[in-house]
Amino acid sequence: SYDEKSLYVAFVCRDSHPEGIIARETVRDSKYAVHSFDNEIEDNVEFQIDPFLSRNFSEISRFSVNAIGTRSQRIGGGRSGKVEWKGDWEAAVHRDETGWSAEMRIPWEILSYPSGSKTVNMGIQFSRFQTRTQIQSLWSNTGPQLTTQDMGTLKSVEVPQKLFKRTLSL
Numbered sequence: 001s002y003d004e005k006s007l008y009v010a011f012v013c014r015d016s017h018p019e020g021i022i023a024r025e026t027v028r029d030s031k032y033a034v035h036s037f038d039n040e041i042e043d044n045v046e047f048q049i050d051p052f053l054s055r056n057f058s059e060i061s062r063f064s065v066n067a068i069g070t071r072s073q074r075i076g077g078g079r080s081g082k083v084e085w086k087g088d089w090e091a092a093v094h095r096d097e098t099g100w101s102a103e104m105r106i107p108w109e110i111l112s113y114p115s116g117s118k119t120v121n122m123g124i125q126f127s128r129f130q131t132r133t134q135i136q137s138l139w140s141n142t143g144p145q146l147t148t149q150d151m152g153t154l155k156s157v158e159v160p161q162k163l164f165k166r167t168l169s170l
Helices: none
Strands: 005-016 044-050 061-067 072-073 089-098 099-107 118-130 135-138 153-159
Touching: 005 044, 005 118, 044 099, 061 089, 061 099
Parallel strands: none
Antiparallel strands: 005 099, 044 061, 044 118, 061 072, 089 099, 118 135, 118 153
């Protein structure tokens, strides 16, 4: 869901063997530090958003959290890797006897999006990787090549109108 300030995403990850959930990484943004996105080594979930519906890999922003709450992000549009420049977002996880769950709050201000229209369509994808079974589950079936053209579409999103703010960085 979303409101005028943020996008909100939640995952419920059921697991018949919750003791087998693996999450060790504690370094923020480490998932996207390596350019191999198929190098899954721990239980995690990921939300992808393509605000311009370009279906272009470099324009898609990715937000991931593992089962111990370590966040990773890759902001589309060529933003720098420094948190101060690309913005911050929140995530929380909870583990119990049925598996684990994750919640994300992603502020609109860290995303680039079309602001001239009242409503826009955006590409979206939800995924989960389970280490124990080596299964990646995708909400929108993008096939074995993970083609961005097959992402889902979030229709008629009422995006907040951007307010121009002058800033000076030295």
